[in-house]
Every structure is written in C-alpha cells, then in structure tokens.
Amino acid sequence: xxxxxxxxxxxxxxxxxxxxxxxxxxxxxxxxxxxxxxxxxxxxxxxxxxxxxxxxxxxxxxxxxxxxxxxxxxxxxxxxxxxxxxxxxxxxxxxxxxxxxxxxxxxxxxxxxxxxxxxxxxxxxxxxxxxxxxxxxxxxxxxxxxxxxxxxxxxxxxxxxxxxxxxxxxxxxxxxxxxxxxxxxxxxxxxxxxxxxxxxxxxxxxxxxxxxxxxxxxxxxxxxxxxxxxxxxxxxxxxxxxxxxxxxxxxxxxxxxxxxxxxxxxxxxxxxxxxxxxxx
Numbered sequence: 001x002x003x004x005x006x007x008x009x010x011x012x013x014x015x016x017x018x019x020x021x022x023x024x025x026x027x028x029x030x031x032x033x034x035x036x037x038x039x040x041x042x043x044x045x046x047x048x049x050x051x052x053x054x055x056x057x058x059x060x061x062x063x064x065x066x067x068x069x070x071x072x073x074x075x076x077x078x079x080x081x082x083x084x085x086x087x088x089x090x091x092x093x094x095x096x097x098x099x100x101x102x103x104x105x106x107x108x109x110x111x112x113x114x115x116x117x118x119x120x121x122x123x124x125x126x127x128x129x130x131x132x133x134x135x136x137x138x139x140x141x142x143x144x145x146x147x148x149x150x151x152x153x154x155x156x157x158x159x160x161x162x163x164x165x166x167x168x169x170x171x172x173x174x175x176x177x178x179x180x181x182x183x184x185x186x187x188x189x190x191x192x193x194x195x196x197x198x199x200x201x202x203x204x205x206x207x208x209x210x211x212x213x214x215x216x217x218x219x220x221x222x223x224x225x226x227x228x229x230x231x232x233x234x235x236x237x238x239x240x241x242x243x244x245x246x247x248x249x250x251x252x253x254x255x256x257x258x259x260x261x262x263x264x265x266x267x268x269x270x271x272x273x274x275x276x277x278x279x280x
Contacts, residue, residue: 006140011057013137014099023095035280036090038097040083040104043271047115048075048083049148050107053141054100055084061092074111074148083272090278097274105269106138107145113267114149117260120244126251126258129154131239133261142264154259162186163214164194175201179208193237202226206233212257216240220253227254 040054051073058065065088077083083104086093121128128151134142143153155161164178172178175194182192193212196202199222205213206229215226217240227236237257238250251258 003140007053007056010137010141011053011060011099011103014102015057015060015096018099019095023091026091026094030090030094032089032091034090034278035088036093036276036278038086038093038274038276040086040101040272040274042077042081042083043079043273045076045078045112046108046270046272047111047149048077048104048108049073049111049145050104050141051084053103053107057100057103058086058092058096061096062089064088065092076115087279090276093274093276097276101272101274103141105272106267107141107148108272109269110142110145110264110267111149112270114146114151114263117244117247117263118150120247121258122248122251124251126256127152128263129257129259130263131259131261132157133265135264146263149263151263162190162192164192166195166197166216169194175204176208179205179210183209195239196226198222199226199229203229206230210234212237214239214259215255220246220249223250223253223255 048071051070055067065086067084067086069082069085071077071083117128130143130146130151131154132139139156143156146153155163162182164182169175169178172181175196179192179194186192191211193214194205194210195214195216196205197216202213202215212235213230214237215223218226218238223238230236235257236255237259238255239259242250242258242260243262247258
C-alpha cells in the first residue's frame with residue numbers, strides 16, 4: 001500500500017461517520033459473544049482492489065477476526081465469486097459491513113475501469129497514468145487501485161514534481177520565462193514538465209529545454225505535428241479529451257505518456273455484497 005497512514009486515517013474517519021455513538025441495531029439484536037462467518041461476494045465482473053483495506057476495517061473493530069479465504073489483489077473475478085471469508089464474532093462483522101464494502105466497491109470499481117483502458121491500449125511502451133483528479137482524502141487509495149488495474153501514477157501531490165500549467169505560464173510571462181525561472185530555482189534532481197496547447201508552444205518548450213512536454217487537449221493530427229517539432233528533445237505526454245474510444249489512435253501518435261483523469265473521476269463502484277451466518 002502506498003500509504004498505510006493514509007489508509008488508517010480514512011478508515012477511522014469512515015467508521016466514525018458510520019457508527020456514530022454505536023451500532024444500535026446490532027447491539028440490540030446480536031449477543032456480544034455470538035460467533036459467525038461472513039462471505040463477501042462479487043455480484044458483477046470486476047478486478048479486485050481494496051481487499052487489504054476491507055480487512056483492516058474489520059480488524060479495527062476486532063483484531064481477533066480471521067480470514068481463512070481470500071483472493072489476491074488484481075484478480076479478475078466473475079459474478080458469484082467469493083472474494084473474502086471472515087470468521088469470528090458476529091457483532092464486528094455486521095458493524096463493519098457497510099464501511100468495508102464501500103472501500104471494496106469504490107477501489108475495485110477504479111481497478112476494473114482502469115483495466116478496460118489498459119486493454120484498449122496498443123501493445124507499445126506507452127505509459128498510461130492517472131492525474132490528481134481524485135476524491136479528496138482518498139488519493140493514496142485511489143492511486144493504489146489505479147496501479148492494481150495496470151496503469152501507473154502521475155504526481156501523488158504538488159510536492160512530487162514541477163508541472164508548469166497554463167496559469168503558471170501566464171503569471172511568469174511566457175513559456176521560456178517560466179522554464180528559465182524553474183530551472184534556476186528548482187533542485188537539479190527534478191525534471192521540469194510544462195503544459196502547452198499548440199505545436200508552436202511545444203516547439204518553444206523544447207527549445208527552452210523542458211524535460212517533459214504535456215500536450216493539452218490536442219487532436220491526433222496536432223499531436224503528431226507537435227511530436228515532430230519536439231523531435232525527441234523531451235518526453236511527450238498527452239492529456240485532455242482522452243477516452244477508451246480514441247485511446248489507441250492518440251497513443252499511436254508518437255507520444256510517451258498518456259494521462260487520463262477519467263481513470264479515477266469517472267470510475268463507477270462495482271456491485272459487491274456480504275452474507276453472514278451464525279456458527280455458535
């Protein structure tokens with residue numbers, strides 16, 4: 001997991017939000033020491049992600065719970081497949097059900113969505129990456145699910161690298177001025193990436209020695225022209241307007257990296273359920 005600390009903070013927040021001052025229904029109906037077993041089942045085709053988070057939810061409520069059966073993260077499963085079996089006291093199983101499923105459904109939804117993008121890409125060395133368009137507070141987990149789905153991560157946070165966007169360029173007075181200032185003040189170990197919107201801007205960025213040039217919202221022909229002008233002097237990333245339908249065409253235009261915000265912001269949660277039975 002990218003950040004156990006981020007996961008644990010989010011679990012604490014989610015359990016606090018869902019339980020409130022107590023699970024009144026379970027406390028009213030279920031004897032505290034009643035033992036049972038839960039099975040979590042896929043109800044739709046999916047790529048499994050978030051199993052570690054679901055287990056951590058249940059362990060937070062009762063460290064004595066055991067997990068005799070589980071699948072591996074990244075496994076493609078069919079409807080009816082048992083994803084996880086949990087044994088122990090019934091009360092924490094019932095109390096943690098919704099929170100654990102929320103994590104599993106969201107993260108597996110992202111992994112499943114990403115896998116479809118990966119399968120739509122041509123068999124080349126092009127790198128498919130996500131963006132910072134994530135659910136606030138969920139970034140570490142959502143980017144983890146992206147990796148499980150088969151893609152890679154762009155920046156985790158603003159502190160991970162220099163990416164000069166259009167607003168930075170406007171404030172600095174142009175592409176050359178922004179790159180010159182960044183080159184002068186940034187640590188020498190950091191690469192400089194800059195966003196451009198036309199082939200002419202791409203040429204200017206290449207001549208100003210950008211390390212990575214992001215082509216923003218360009219069509220295939222425009223991308224090919226920009227790649228020609230850059231002429232191998234920088235890595236080329238495309239972003240904006242990329243979807244599964246045009247991914248193969250855009251990827252074949254000579255670029256190195258394709259970043260897609262939809263990998264996270266447009267993923268839909270998958271259908272997963274839990275069934276519980278008493279054993280003693």
